[in-house]
Amino acid sequence: MIRYDALDALPVRSALPGLDDALEGHGTAVLVAPPGTGKTTLVPLALSGLLGDRPGRRVVVAEPRRIAARAAARRMAWLLGEKTGESVGYTVRGERVVGRHTRVEVVTTGVLLQRLQRDQELAGVDVVVLDECHERHLDADTVAAFLWDVRETLRPELRLVAASATTDAQGWAGLLGGAPVVEARGAAHPVDVVWAPPVRPVRPPHGMRVDPALLAHVASVVRRALAERDGDVLCFLPGVGEIARVAGQLGGLDGVEVLQVHGRAPAAVQDAVLAPGERRRVVLATSVAESSLTVPGVRVVVDSGLAREPRVDHARGLSALTTVRASQAAGRQRAGRAGREAPGAVYRCWAEAEDARLPRYPSPEIKVADLTAFALQVACWGDPDASGLALLDMPPGGAMAAARDVLAAVGAVDAVGRATERGVVLARSGLHPRLGRALVDSVPVVGAETAAEVVALLSEEAPREYGDDLAGALRRARRGGDAYSSRWRSEVRRLRAVVSEISHPPTRNRPQDAGVGALADSPEERQVGFVAALAFPERVARSDGGSYLMVSGTRAEVGDGSALRGVPWLAVAVADRPVGKGHARVQLGAVVDEDVARLAAGALLQERDEVRWDGGDVVARRVERLGAVELAVRALRDADPGLVRGALLDGLRREGFGLLRWSPEAVVLRQRLAFLRLHLGEPWPDVCDDALHARVEEWLEPELGRARRRADLARIDAGEALARLLPWASGEAGRLDELAxxxxxxxxxxxxxxxxxxxxxxxxxxxxxxxxxxxxxxxxxxxxxxxxxxxxxxxxxxxxxxxxxxxxxxxxxxxxxxxxxxxxxxxxxxxxxxxxxxxxxxxxxx
Structure with a gap:
């Protein structure tokens, strides 16, 4: 039985006629509705016709997070008096609850992206609602661009709705071809703002580090809120580690249940948070609770003012989340959680004067994140540089170039950036292209089970207590007993299914067959390292003087007491750069040997002659190297003359023309020419160092061509060579003694x-x-x-x-x-x- 009383109470109902008009007249719309007004639940039900007052349509709702997708589907099913999987279902990675009669399907943006790559027409779907588009997740931006492309070229009847509580409405309207903006004012309950900055200064966040003094202050504000206000408390923190720390500081609260909710929390915990509690609750949450979720009973929000955003260092190939100040838009979203059911309050853990200096919106992921997966998606879509896509922000050129380099290295794109057959397979794996490559290429070597297990372990950051040894972490995950291992086993099952779908993956850029048989029979630690090395070939590293040198050229260090310390070779899966350190720090790695390194990173293996100026003379050698790591070196007796000449020129640039033989007469000649150049100009030559380097072929040949080392340079008469620059052709050279x-x-x-x-x-x-x-x-x-x-x-x-x-x-x-x-x-x-x-x-x- 449909719960009309609950549906009628949702304020967004007043915006439905305007939304219908916009979709009928224009086909697209931007819906702006405050938190708690029902845009995520009532709107899809109304558009689908499930409430009985509109023609039946099939509606897909895209949510940025799994927890939001499941919660939205369950809420809509409850409003209809049904179970999920009937009229309303959901699909998230590794879980699909959809039936034959499903009219509204809630999916994550990642799932919708995969679906569009398989079926660009999105057959059978009448309306797509992009919920919480203000968060500017990369998948969401990409889906929006693809959907607009589909509507413009294949299915003009496809209706699109961009929905959010706080967003750049006009920007989205322009992106969707001048879409009408429909606003639902709603009747949001008032929320008091309490400014609660720390009494003493705290250090600003850096990388993943948050000052413990701030977390202690947040815990004290939670206690204060419990004492001053009624109802449950929802506290926003940047990450899982901070949630655990604050939870520890809230121990001993009488009659209060402390819950931790984040993207990696067990489904049972997530369900418990979204259901009314028997006791008063404190819910510690990451930004997953900002949008699309109504946590019943919440009357108070405590906002730490921090969030996590992705960042990438393209020069080093190391990417990770970083802690930043939350935007003003995020602050409004968070505060709105306190006023969904009744008047509430938000305690903000920063000074009121700081609020105006916060960024208006969160940084779009397309501007700051690793774009490798995005570059593969647009290549598979047929627009390798994304120039023809409708995006609010275009991807930075440097980030796209770095992404294409990675894709080319794993054979996912061709020389002009178009997706290869192999690239399409990697894109459809639902994994980052690095991990997709590791899965596809390691299955024939280590088997589907081990490949799926290791890739699943690399897909989501393991708890710190699992350690930094990937093989040890794998054994810990297999033993089970915690929430992470449960999610890991689900992902392993999904990846095994992916492997079974790829019966004959393209072989281009797969490891060479040499050594594969031996590896298949080797200890598990070596197989684990091989899979990790396939995912991150440029992070294969060799011990070198107390640290490890990656083939990318970056140095990394292993922590004291680590099982990895002192091993000759590593495959570094996760690394960061501590504050003030020049080297990366290994957070997760696996033991490999040189044979595995050569096999996994074979595309980076090369043997070449190297002739360079080093230590004050020409050094000629033949080097076999794996990227920046030298594997074997031997002296080169018959070096290429062109390489020798280049090394000699480099020596002259570094140490100057003093390497030549300068007699007193030669010194005076250079001085006289400098005098004439200064006062008379042309045709007298410029003889400063830069000018001489620029014209070296004119005055220092053929002597330079006969030189092989420093001693040969010292025998070249600089004065005799310099005389070649005199203006002989014009006849002015004969006036040298007259003029100077x-x-x-x-x-x-x-x-x-x-x-x-x-x-x-x-x-x-x-x-x-x-x-x-x-x-x-x-x-x-x-x-x-x-x-x-x-x-x-x-x-x-x-x-x-x-x-x-x-x-x-x-x-x-x-x-x-x-x-x-x-x-x-x-x-x-x-x-x-x-x-x-x-x-x-x-x-x-x-």
Whole structure:
């Protein structure tokens, strides 16, 4: 019997006529309805015609999480007075409760994505409701883009509804071709906001770390809320670890039941949370309780203000969740849980002044997450770069490039990014492409059972108490006895079914047959490591100086006391980077050996000649390497001349042209050319290091071509080579001595060397008496020389670029100072008119 009393009480009922009009007139709509108004339950029932007042339609409702999908289906079935699997059913990964007469099916977005890849027309479905689209999960965005593509190209009659309590309504409306926005105002109960920041400052979250002081504060706020308010308390925390910690701090509450709900909680616990309790309850939950779920009895929400979002380091190939401040939209969703059934209150564990600085919406996963699975999905859809898809945010180019590299390595896409037959198989496995590859390729080697068991273990993070040894964690999961092992066994069964569907998977990029037989008969630890290495070939690592070097080039460390410590080879399945550390930290890995490493990461195996400048000379060797890991090295006697030349050039770039032989004449030539380039420009060559490197073929060949090592460079006459850059073709080279002479004849008749070390103004250092009679400073190429006038002993007496001015103003002081010290030298009163000399007065008189 339909529970009309409960249905009539849902405020979204008032929006149904507008929603019908939008779908009839436009085919798409955006439904904005506050939490608790019935958008997840009443709307699908109304659209399907199950309430008896509309034509019968088949409706699919897509939810972002399994717990929400099951809960929504059960709630709708209850409203109809039925059991799930009759008029209303659900399908989540590993579980399907659907009957012949099912008209409303609630699925996760991941399931709907798989269904669209198998049947793009979505035959038999009349309406799709994308619930909680504000959360911007990658699967949800992808499903929305695919559905719009289907409606535009194949099924214009397919109706689409994007529904959420807090969302960018206009953005979604534009995405769905200008869809009408239908709002259900509802009659939400008032929720008081209580600001409850910590008394003392707490450290901001970093990575997965949350300051224990904040968690202790959250626990104290829960106790305060229990004392100040009636009803059950729903407390939002970022993750399972934080939930367990706060639960431990709430022990001993009299008459209060503490429940923990998250995506990995047992179904029985999830069901208990969604049913009225006999005692007062504190429900500790992750963001799974933000949307689509009504936890009965809740009148108070305690919000830690934290959430988890995916992040990926594309350079290192390490991805993980990170703790962030929850968005304003998430805060509104969470607060709304307190006002679903009656007036309530939300205790926010941060200062009111901070609230305006929080992000408006959560970060779209497409902007921050690993896009490997997304890239495979769009490749299978026929749009490898996603340029033709209707997406609120386009995927970042760097993230897509990294994703395509991974897909190419496992043979899922071809050279232009199109999905291969193998890629289609991997996409349909319902696994991340890495894990799909591990499952498909390991079955012929280790058998379907072991392959399914290990891949299931890699699909969901195991509890920390399982340890960091993958083989040990597998034994622990098999023993059972906890919620994780129960979920693990369900996933193993699902994966065995997947394997049975893939009777003859494509063989491209599968491990070579060599060594497979030996591996099949090897100990289980080696087989486990092989499966892990197939999933993460670039994370195969060899012990190297106290840490492990992955074939990707990233270094990783194993914790003290780990069973993995000291083994020669590892396959790293899970790693993170601790705060302030340069190396990754192994959180889950498996022991392998070199044969397994070669087999699993064979695509990264190569042997090549390496000739490079290292340690101050050319090093030539033949190296067999697995990515960044060197397996074998031997000296190379007959290295390719081109590689040698490249190494020599690298040495010159690193250590400079001082590696060549620079005679004094060569040094002066470079200085003279630098002077002419500065003051006259073309055609005189630029001889700075960068310019010489750019024209190395013009001036350093063929000497460089004959060199094989550092000692050969030291025999190259730099001056002779540099002369090749002179402007011979224009004839200007012949004017070098005219424009920038090495020496200059001074009034005394002496030939004095010009110092071009400072090309801005060369220096002429000459004894003062030899310049008598010269009225103006000497010049080269029109530039006045800086004259260093020396005493008879060769010491600087004066410096001038204006000799006439010096004779007139500066000479008197120099004469007064020096003539007593050097009485045998001439010190005339009129130097500009005196006779220049290199001799003393006594010699002149003789």
């Amino acid at each position: 002479p090495e020496r200059m004849t001074v009034p005394s008749g002496s030939s004095i060397r010009i110092d071009y070390a400072r090309p801005e103004q060369p220096v002429l250092a000459v004894k003062l008496q030899e310049m008598f009679g010269l009225q103006e400073s000497p010049r080269v190429a029109g530039v006045p020389l800086l004259v260093h006038l020396l005493s008879p002993a060769g010491r600087p007496a004066a410096v001038t670029a204006d000799l006439a001015s010096f004779w007139r103003d500066g000479y008197k002081g120099v004469r007064a100072e020096l003539r007593g010290r050097y009485p045998k030298h001439p010190w005339p009163e009129d130097p500009a008119g005196a006779e220049p000399t290199r001799h003393t007065n006594a010699r002149l008189r003789r």
